[in-house]
Amino acid sequence: MMVDNFKDMALQSEPAAQYRIIESADLFRGTNEIMIRHDGLVYRLKITRQGKLILNK
Structure with a gap:
């Protein structure tokens, strides 16, 4: 089964309380790039022009 949207994904084997979902808009706050220590x-962590996420060291 292919899932297009993570928040629609049913995690049946694990209780929901173990997963914390954070919206990317809350992380980026209008920018396209953030630094994570x-x-x-x-x-x-960068949002590409195609809307994908790239994480670089």
Whole structure:
């Protein structure tokens, strides 16, 4: 089964409380690129012109 929209995906094997869904608009707040610090390293998360997400170290 192919799922086009993650929030429509049924996670039947796991309780819903284990997953936290954050809207990308809440992360990006009108920009196309954000920096994320994880474990002492900085990553760049970018929205492409096609609306895809790219994560770079």
